[in-house]
Amino acid sequence: MNDRLGRLRDTTINLAHGSGGRAMRELIEDVFVMAFDNPALAALEDQAVFPLADLVRHGDRLAFTTDSYVVDPLFFPGGDIGTLAVSGTVNDLAMSGAKPLFLSCGMVIEEGLAVDILRRVAASMQRVAIEAGVSIVTGDTKVVERGCADKLFVNTAGVGVVPAGVSISARRAQAGDVVIVNGFLGDHGTAILVARQQLALQSDIESDCAPLASLVAAMLDTREDIHCMRDATRGGVATVLNEFALSSGVAIRIHEAALPIREEVKGACEILGLDPLYLANEGKLVAVVPAHAAERVLAAMHAHPAGRHAGVIGEVVAQPAGIVVLHTGFGGQRIVDMLVGEQLPRIC
Incomplete structure (x- = not known):
């Protein structure tokens, strides 16, 4: 361990911590x-370097993604901006079938932020990184004047490797496929509402924020052909399904009675005039698989902690192309369009 560790005495962030000098x-x-x-980060080079041979062992294609996190508040029931950042980037990689391996971490910090908050966020990031089997190997720190940012913004980029033979794409949905989700929808959006004190609920509902790489690995281990997969974050399940329908030129029918939504989430949506299909999730995926593969894929999901409540919520049909239709509990139908505007700002 570096003998310089433990020398920081400041309790709040000041501009010198972004100056590039000793304080930084x-x-x-x-x-x-x-x-x-980890050794790659401890070297404190301007980049992390790893042998290509180590990557090739996992597959034949590289997956690369990046995302930024500006959630308000920084800490919420079930997680914080750190768990969100690592989970979100790991999940973006996993949705291609990739094995996530390495992450970067860039932080934009507002002057005056307590150092202990940074320590808590970093500890959360490392805990989720260990759970997901990834290493945070490089990063960057910027400090801006008080009032020029809202406490802390985090950017994470991720690198993973896609196994040979895996081909998951929003363009592969076909008539006859079924649509699967891995559990309750809308928990994250509702947890953020509670944390912002915009909603007084008599419940302990928490964000579903979690890395899904091991769940996806279990699904791939069935050797079934998973056509499409995406995590339902901003815009919720409704937006993901519209992306699949538009990209594949198919229609998707979902059934209200099959949607796994907690009563507390339904109640919150009724009070505020929100639709749970558009609420953000941070530990939920939507998968499209051939109907004959659904039983095996679901069995693998049910055996995993992140997939215990997985189920089929709909099916893919040929027409009308590019449209998502909800069959309601009253026997009617309505078109589920892509989200217009923003239901809840700064949700992730």
Whole structure:
């Protein structure tokens, strides 16, 4: 362990921590290097370097993604901006079937933020990284003047490897396929509402924020042909299904009675005039698989903690192309369009 660790004495962030000098190095070493603790990061180079041979062992194509996180508040029931950042980037990689391997971490910090908040966020990131089997190997820190940002923004980029023979794409949905989700919808959006004190609920509902790479690996281990897969974050399940329908030139029918939504989430949506199909999730995926493969894929999901409540919510049909239709509990139908505007800002 670097003998410079533990030298940071400041309790709040100041502009010197982004200056590129001694204060910045002490912050990086004492907060981030200590938390993430791996040889690639500890070298403190401007980049992380790893042998290509180690990547090729996992597959034949590279997956690369990036995302930024500006959630308000930083801490919420079931997670925080750190768990969100690692889970979200890991999940974006996993939705291609890739094995996530390495992440970067960039932080934009507002002057005056308590150093202990950074330590908590970094600890959360490392906990989820260990759970997901990834390493945070490089990063960047910027400090902006008080009032120029809202406490803390985080960017994470991720690298993974797609196994040979895996081909998952929004363009592959076919008539006769079925649509699967891995559990309750809308928990994250509702948890954020509660954390913002915009909603007084007599419940302990928490965000579903979680890395899904091991669940996806279990699904792929069935050797069934998974056509489409995407995590239902901003815009919710409705937006994901519209993306599938438009990209594949098919129609998707879903059934209200089959949607796994907690009563607390339904109640919150009724009070606020929201639609749970558009609420953000941070630990839920939508998969499209051939009907004959559904039983085996669901069995694998049910055996995994993140898929215990998985189920079929609909099916793919040929027409009308590019449209998602909900069959309601009253026997009617309505078109489920892509989200227009923003139901809940700064949800992730």
